[in-house]
Amino acid sequence: MASIEVGVNGGLFSFAPLIIFLPILGLLINIIVGRRFGERFTGAVACTAVGLSFAVAVLQFIALRGHPEGVNVMVADWITIGTLDVAWSLKIDTLSVAMVLMVTGVSTLIHIYAVGYMHEDVRFQGDPGRYTRFFVFFNLFVASMMVLVTANNFLMMFVGWEGVGLCSYLLIGFWFEKGEDGIGNAVAGKKAFITNRIGDFGFLIAMFLVFWQFGSLEFDQVFTSAQAAGAAVGGVATAITLFLLLGATGKSAQIPLFVWLPDAMAGPTPVSALIHAATMVTAGIYMIARNHVLFELAPFSSTMVAIVGGATALFAATIAVGQFDIKRVLAYSTISQLGFMVAAVGLGAYVAGMFHLVTHAFFKALLFLSAGSVIQGIEHGHHHIEHGKEATGPPFDPQDMRNMGGLRSKMKITFWVYLIGALTLSGIPPLAGFFSKDEILADASHANPAVYWLLAIAAFFTAFYMGRQILMVFFGKPRSEAAAHAMENPPVMTVPLIALASLSVLGGILNLPGVHSLTDWLHHTLEHVHAGEFNFIVAGFSTLLALLAITLAYLIYGRTKMKKGEPDPLRKILGPIFVGMHNKWWVDELYDLLIIRPYVALAAFFADIVDWRFWHDWFHDSVLARGFRGLAWWLSQAFDLRVIDGIANGLADVTKGVAARLRTLQTGYVRNYALSVFAGVILVLGYFLFR
Amino acid sequence: MNIPTTYLLALSGVMFTLGVLGVLIRRNTIVIFMSIELMLNSANLAFISFARQFSELPGQVFVFFVIAVAAAEVAVGLALIVTIFKTRHSIDIDQINKLRG
Numbered sequence: 200m201a202s203i204e205v206g207v208n209g210g211l212f213s214f215a216p217l218i219i220f221l222p223i224l225g226l227l228i229n230i231i232v233g234r235r236f237g238e239r240f241t242g243a244v245a246c247t248a249v250g251l252s253f254a255v256a257v258l259q260f261i262a263l264r265g266h267p268e269g270v271n272v273m274v275a276d277w278i279t280i281g282t283l284d285v286a287w288s289l290k291i292d293t294l295s296v297a298m299v300l301m302v303t304g305v306s307t308l309i310h311i312y313a314v315g316y317m318h319e320d321v322r323f324q325g326d327p328g329r330y331t332r333f334f335v336f337f338n339l340f341v342a343s344m345m346v347l348v349t350a351n352n353f354l355m356m357f358v359g360w361e362g363v364g365l366c367s368y369l370l371i372g373f374w375f376e377k378g379e380d381g382i383g384n385a386v387a388g389k390k391a392f393i394t395n396r397i398g399d400f401g402f403l404i405a406m407f408l409v410f411w412q413f414g415s416l417e418f419d420q421v422f423t424s425a426q427a428a429g430a431a432v433g434g435v436a437t438a439i440t441l442f443l444l445l446g447a448t449g450k451s452a453q454i455p456l457f458v459w460l461p462d463a464m465a466g467p468t469p470v471s472a473l474i475h476a477a478t479m480v481t482a483g484i485y486m487i488a489r490n491h492v493l494f495e496l497a498p499f500s501s502t503m504v505a506i507v508g509g510a511t512a513l514f515a516a517t518i519a520v521g522q523f524d525i526k527r528v529l530a531y532s533t534i535s536q537l538g539f540m541v542a543a544v545g546l547g548a549y550v551a552g553m554f555h556l557v558t559h560a561f562f563k564a565l566l567f568l569s570a571g572s573v574i575q576g577i578e579h580g581h582h583h584i585e586h587g588k589e590a591t592g593p594p595f596d597p598q599d600m601r602n603m604g605g606l607r608s609k610m611k612i613t614f615w616v617y618l619i620g621a622l623t624l625s626g627i628p629p630l631a632g633f634f635s636k637d638e639i640l641a642d643a644s645h646a647n648p649a650v651y652w653l654l655a656i657a658a659f660f661t662a663f664y665m666g667r668q669i670l671m672v673f674f675g676k677p678r679s680e681a682a683a684h685a686m687e688n689p690p691v692m693t694v695p696l697i698a699l700a701s702l703s704v705l706g707g708i709l710n711l712p713g714v715h716s717l718t719d720w721l722h723h724t725l726e727h728v729h730a731g732e733f734n735f736i737v738a739g740f741s742t743l744l745a746l747l748a749i750t751l752a753y754l755i756y757g758r759t760k761m762k763k764g765e766p767d768p769l770r771k772i773l774g775p776i777f778v779g780m781h782n783k784w785w786v787d788e789l790y791d792l793l794i795i796r797p798y799v800a801l802a803a804f805f806a807d808i809v810d811w812r813f814w815h816d817w818f819h820d821s822v823l824a825r826g827f828r829g830l831a832w833w834l835s836q837a838f839d840l841r842v843i844d845g846i847a848n849g850l851a852d853v854t855k856g857v858a859a860r861l862r863t864l865q866t867g868y869v870r871n872y873a874l875s876v877f878a879g880v881i882l883v884l885g886y887f888l889f890r
Numbered sequence: 891m892n893i894p895t896t897y898l899l900a901l902s903g904v905m906f907t908l909g910v911l912g913v914l915i916r917r918n919t920i921v922i923f924m925s926i927e928l929m930l931n932s933a934n935l936a937f938i939s940f941a942r943q944f945s946e947l948p949g950q951v952f953v954f955f956v957i958a959v960a961a962a963e964v965a966v967g968l969a970l971i972v973t974i975f976k977t978r979h980s981i982d983i984d985q986i987n988k989l990r991g
Contacts, residue, residue, distance in 0.1 A: 865989070865990055866987065866990050867986075867987030867988060867989050867990025868983070868984055868987055868990075869922075869983050869986070870913070870914055870915075870917075870983060870984070873913050873914055874914055877910060877914065
């Protein structure tokens with residue numbers, strides 16, 4: 200925990216602020232001159248900014264090898280009020296650098312991919328200004344994420360936390376004029392933002408509690424005093440960590456706040472890959488790992504975290520089975536995998552959680568980008584057919600897996616990388632997902648058997664829905680003309696896919712059983728971590744489950760070729776259960792019924808009855824306006840006319856009366872005046888003589 | 891020949907009283923003016939008497955001031971009287987009471 204403070208002369212560490220400032224520089228350049236210099240320039244600037252940021256992150260990694268205990272890099276003072284002292288200070292330690300490397304690395308690849316993807320967007324949807332806007336938001340996201348990850352205090356982390364939420368909102372609503380009724384995407388963005396606000400509220404309350412209890416917001420100080428106080432602060436620590444958990448459920452899409460993530464797929468696919476699969480949604484897991492000291496003091500909260508994670512993992516996995524939208528399957532898969540990570544950090548297996556976070560970022564980004572590649576391939580085919588033809592019938596949905604099939608031969612690269620991603624996600628050895636998921640399962644198996652079973656069943660479903668997706672998308676016969684004419688995408692999109700695929704294959708090297716490089720690396724920051732032993736029974740069992748699930752998927756979807764317009768074969772087998780899965784177990788409807796409708800009714804009540812009728816009609820009109828008018832009438836009639844005018848007129852009357860008497864003295868006869876003067880003289884003289 | 895100051899002051903008092911009575915009683919404006927002159931000169935006499943009594947110069951100096959002021963006053967007053975006579979054909983002071991309240 201003891202970390203040294205470095206200023207500007209901290210060797211390689213002094214470059215750390217560049218991790219944040221380079222993306223900001225990139226977005227500023229794009230805001231100012233991006234539109235003038237066009238697409239190539241914009242894309243190049245954005246990719247370079249993030250790529251350089253990654254390079255700086257590598258420098259930090261090298262620097263940390265010499266100082267594994269980590270440093271605080273002071274940038275500027277921020278708030279100093281009384282005992283509150285918050286600085287812009289970056290915490291460069293093994294945990295944050297692991298995140299920074301992953302985020303900037305994956306971001307760079309996705310930025311490059313987006314150069315190609317958004318080019319198609321401009322080509323088919325017009326408005327080239329959007330291209331610049333997209334990359335400005337993208338760079339802003341990377342900058343915010345870096346603030347979040349490198350923060351050395353709660354407040355700075357909160358700034359990043361809100362910043363990524365904002366970028367998420369902006370990018371979900373990127374095609375704001377599309378979607379259901381022309382506002383569907385905007386509504387999805389709003390939903391994500393508002394749901395996240397609930398989580399942010401938890402984070403804020405936790406932050407206030409931290410300051411109230413420990414008198415500081417800086418991680419090092421808070422953790423030092425928390426460890427010193429030990430069990431004495433157990434109650435407060437439980438409250439803090441439960442509120443932090445609420446924050447994590449919002450950002451990392453866990454029960455009960457997961458509902459925004461599937462809708463967030465309304466954004467462009469690179470956004471889904473970067474923000475809603477690889478990086479932003481892992482912020483909650485990172486935050487819990489960062490606050491592991493507090494969670495260790497609050498066993499109840501940790502158990503809650505594990506249960507929430509495990510339940511989410513299974514719940515979302517079942518929903519993923521019933522989806523037809525290629526991105527929605529991946530969205531629920533993301534929620535499910537985030538549940539794995541949350542369960543891991545809840546069980547104290549912080550390294551396993553972080554390990555899965557990193558490998559998941561690789562293979563889920565890969566899957567999303569490949570899905571984007573599939574969608575764009577289908578769109579190519581669709582435009583090919585529609586060329587010169589009037590659009591008829593219902594709008595074509597290029598994301599619906601029922602419109603796909605047989606893409607294996609049309610899009611070879613995409614097929615292979617998608618297959619790698621799917622196998623990694625399913626946990627087939629020796630791909631990355633196998634090692635990271637089994638580390639979680641092995642830890643869970645002796646820490647909390649209930650959570651272990653939740654996760655194991657979730658893993659089974661994971662393999663099943665990925666098998667179903669691969670078979671529906673790439674095998675069989677094309678079920679639409681668009682799919683029959685699908686085309687492979689240009690290298691600017693496929694090369695990042697191949698890079699991510701290799702990372703997905705090789706990611707397991709990070710923390711191979713027996714080597715534990717990631718454990719050793721994170722050990723410097725997360726003190727109590729232990730190297731999870733490799734459990735052959737657990738690993739063998741989960742591999743068996745995965746293979747069983749894939750076989751099952753083949754039996755259902757692969758053996759008999761699905762035809763156009765045919766319902767999902769699983770529906771015949773599972774019946775109403777499948778309907779439930781397909782309708783997401785009606786969670787949105789339940790929330791609508793339980794929360795949104797009463798809330799809207801309450802809002803309507805406040806607006807119509809309380810605000811309008813009570814305050815406006817009754818209080819303002821009757822009480823205030825009428826009362827004021829009565830007071831004004833009384834003041835003008837009774838007070839002003841009688842009292843004020845009475846005083847003025849009375850004075851005038853008195854003066855007039857006195858004057859009327861006095862004027863008779865003024866006779867006009869000079870001799871009268873002379874007599875008066877004489878009499879006066881006599882009086883004065885007499886006074887002086889006889890006094 | 892040395893007239894006592896008391897005599898002179900008595901004369902001055904008599905002259906002043908005559909002047910006052912003239913102002914109060916007579917209606918002819920010119921006579922009133924002459925009465926005023928009488929009062930001024932009685933005051934002059936008193937100044938001179940005391941100046942002689944105490945051998946002080948300021949009393950005599952004051953007399954010159956009074957004579958100068960009286961001359962100016964007569965000039966202005968007679969001009970007024972001439973103007974009033976021209977407009978009203980009378981110099982009866984009781985006829986001139988337009989300024990009564």
